[in-house]
Amino acid sequence: MSHRLRILSRIRKALDAPAMPSETARAEAVAERIAHPPQHWPLRSIQTADPEGAAQLTLIGRFKAQLARLGADVIEVGSVAEIPAALANYVAANVADDAAGLARIRMGSDAFLAALPWSSTSGLEIAAGMAEAADVIGVSRAIAGVAETGTLLLVSGAENPVTLGYLPETHIVVLETGAIVASYEEAMQSMLAATGGRMPRTVNLITGASRTGDIGGKIVMGAHGPRRVAVVLWSA
Amino acid sequence: MTARTQFDADIDTALADAPLQRALADVPAGFVAGRRRAREELLEFEPLRRVARDIRDHALAHLDLYLEAFESNATKAGSRVHWAASGDDACRIVLDICRAAGARTITKSKSMVSEEIELRERLQDAEFDVVETDLGEYLVQIRNEKPSHIIAPAIHMRAEDVADVFRRQHGHLAPDRKLDTPEEMIAEARGILRDKFLSADVGITGANFLVAESGSAIIVTNEGNADLTMSLPKVHVILTSIDKVVPTFSDAWPLLRLLARSATGQAFTAYTTIVTGPRRPDDPDGPEQCHIILLDNGRTELLASEMRPVLRCIRCGACMNHCPVYCSIGGHAYNSVYPGPIGAALSPALAGAEQAAHLAEASTFCGRCEQVCPVEIPLVSVMRQWRSLALEQPRSRRARVMLHTWARLAQHPRIYRWCAGIAARSLKWLAGSGARIRRLPFLHAWTDYRDLAAPQGGTFQQQWAQREHKRAQRDRADVSAARARKSDSVP
Structure with missing residues (x-):
């Protein structure tokens, strides 16, 4: 048998x-x-009690408060056109770049990212495709943000190769404020709407930077993946 | 030496191990306080535990059907599903996959199932270069040890132990390099493991949950090592067990909400990855093959027994973090893949009662494990069942005589009361004017590591009788007072 x-x-x-x-x-x-998957109470009403009253804030406020707790950076921009300059400023201020003063960022073929006015910004060199061992900065676009825990939802594919979020030391994720939802359940619905109901090879839920507490019980960032996660938030 | 006498000896060693005791002393401030904070932050934490329990019970009651649905959907997504009745079978399947892939280097993320079947050792015997990529597991591997905790494998190590083993094992690095802080050591490990990630031919991970509706596996890590393990090599092997399946994603989210909060006190683990099949035609990265191995290894026997609720376990480790016995002796003394209360409940079913049923004796039955378990496993009653089964095993003459004497006493109330009276008076005499006894004659094992509280007042039964007597008096007084009031109000 x-x-x-x-x-x-x-x-x-x-x-x-x-x-x-x-x-x-x-x-x-x-x-x-x-x-008909069950809607387990209290899936939709789930809220975190927060001494600072973050639960009272808007979805965006809660999302940002959670990211702050995780030690992730938030870069807010007023319009799509401002994204490349804001990203270049962040890189210049936070990431040690090479001698030429040119920081190379790696990104996939995401149409939204490709259409950004990169030429308006000097100081960034853009490489396309999946991450390579020497890459320092990966840039991806997230499909959704979860206010509950400051979690980003990304999917695999040529648009945003998975390795961008794991090999480089800095991962910058671009997210529209309108894509911030309350729960993982809603984020999955957004994801399935974006892929036409098809499960991608991987759905990556990212909540802060790579971390470990395995040596001396102290939490240290950058165990294997990024030491630093930054979220570029833009509004339509 | 039997497994039981070995256990006794290992407990003595652990209690006398000062560095281990210092490491264990940090558990309450770390995991225990972290879970308490995380629980306070989630208003629905307690109702969610009952939801989680019901989800797991439903999945187990329909396990055959959900496994078939999982297999069918995973196959449609391009994964190859393998079934393994025993640990040996699972190891052989992995070996065949690695040989077929022409593999030399294999990366592994943390998987308790792989510890259970000693997969790394089997692969190393077959001359593969296998490296654990979870930092704690890597430390355990290079020190030739076993994990001492299911989510923090190196919890028994101090930072200076890590620096020592790095200097010994990483001989190609400059001997005078600085290794004073956790940051410096983690940077060194990152560099070494990064090379392994990039050169691996096969990546092996576990799975925290399997989702029947889509044939997906959900894998969580804080380091991101599982993602590098599965994304870079050509072949991804998911080694997991049949009890991990849940019906839908709607069922997975409540469990994930509880998992990290119960385990480390985080609201959510840094990386939660849902894997559905191998690389798609337009994917630039990801493995070309995705294999999923479903292991039984004693789980169907648990399913058939009264101890079925043990299979609800989502492996958070909260029971051991809150266990006074685990926190006194650490994980190694159990000499079992799963230590602590869940180990005492699960290991005898996996490794055999003669190997592990005695672990249930390492419990005070205080019940803290049950109070914190995110899926409400009745750990105390399961351990009690293993204790009854363990009675059938051979014991030392001394243990037999003592148990026999105790049984006789417990069946004769008058003799029991008489003996208890003598014992209470002698203990009070031993304590003198103090409230604690520092050393008991004949039973010094009890007081070697802690004091015994001296009895206050009479025996338990005497105090109970007094209490009942007082209550009866009070009730009578209340009744007569009520009668008096009633007669007063009569016109």
């Missing part, structure tokens, strides 16, 4: 009890659960 059959028949035997619903009833329960 194959391992598959052996394990499945052991499970069925284990679950078989006099009070057990019929096979049809069980199969129907499973089909129903998958067709």
Whole structure:
């Protein structure tokens, strides 16, 4: 007997009890659960109690408050056109660049990022494609932000290669304020709407920078992935 | 030496290990306080525990069907699903995948299932270069040790131990380099492991949850090492067990909300990644193959037993962080992949009762583990069941005589009361004017590591009888007072 059959028949035997619903009833329960996933109370109303009253703030306020707690930077811009300059300023102020004074950023083929007026800014060199070992800064666009915990939702693909968020020491994520939602549940809905209901190879939920507490119990940033995460927030 | 006598010896060693005791002393201020803060911040924490318990129970009650749905959806997404009845079977499947890929270097992120089946050792025996990429696991690997905690494998190590082992193992680096701070050591490990990530042929991860509706695996880390492990090599192997499946994403979010809060006190782990199949045609990065191994290894037996709720476990480690026994002896003394209360409940089912049923004796049954468990596993009653089963195993003559004597006493109330009276009076006499006894004659094992509180007043039964007597008097007084009031109000 194959391992598959052996394990499945052991499970069925284990679950078989006099009070057990019929096979049809069980199969129907499973089909129903998958067709209509339960909305577990209190999914939509979930709120975090915050001594500073952040829970009273808007979604954007809560999202920013959570990012601040995580030690992530927030760069707010008034319009899309300001993104390249704001990004260049941040890089100049925070990331040690090479001798030529030119900071190289790596990004994918995301149409929104590509359409930004990069030529208006000097001091940034743009490389395309997935991250390479020598890259210092990766730039990606997030599909959604989750106010609950300051979490960014990104998906894999040529537009925003996954490695951009893990190999470079600095990860800059561009997010529209209108894409900030309250919960992971809503962020997943935004994601599925953006991909036409198709699951990408990976959905990456990123909450602050890479960290570890494995040496001496002290939390240190930049264990393997980015030491620094910055979110560029823009409004339409 | 039997597993039980080994356990006794290891407990003595752990209690006398001063560096270990200093490391364990930090657990209350770290994980315990962190969880308390995280719990206070989430208004719905307690109701969410019941939601989480019900989700896990529903998934386990339909485990066969959800596994079939998971397999079908994962296969549609391009993953290859393998089933393994035993740890040995799972190791062989991984070896075959690595050989077929022509692999030399293998990166691994932390997986308790891989510890359970000793996968790293098996791969190393087959001459593969295997490296653990979770920093704590890496430290444990280069020190030739086992993890001592399920989420903080190197919790028993001090920073100076890490500096020592780095100087010994990283011989190619300058001997006079500075390794004084955690930051310097982490930078060194980052550099060494980065080379491994970039040269790996196969990446092995575990999975925190499997989602039946889409055939996805959810993998969480704080370091981002699982993402580098799965994204850079050509082959990704997800080694996990059959109990990890949940029906839908809607069911996964409440569990994820509880997982990090219960484990480290974070609101959410830094990296939560949902993986659905291998690289797509237009993907520039990601593995070409995605294999998922579903391991049984004793879990179907637990499912058939009264101890089924143990399978709800989401491996947060809160039970061990809050366990007075774990916090006194650390993880190694258990000599079991899963230490602490969940280890005492789970390990006998995985490793065999004769190997691990005695672990249930390392509990005061104080019940803190149950109070903090995010899926409300009745750990105390499960440990009690293992204790009853352990009674059938051979014991020392001394233990048999003592248990026999105790059983006789407990069945004869009058003799019991008489003995308890003598014991209470002698303990009071031993304590003298103090409230604590620092050393007990004959039973010094009890007082070697802590004081015994001296009895106050009579025996428990005497005090109980007095209390009941007083209450009865009070009730009678109340009744007569009420009668008096009633007669007063009569016109």
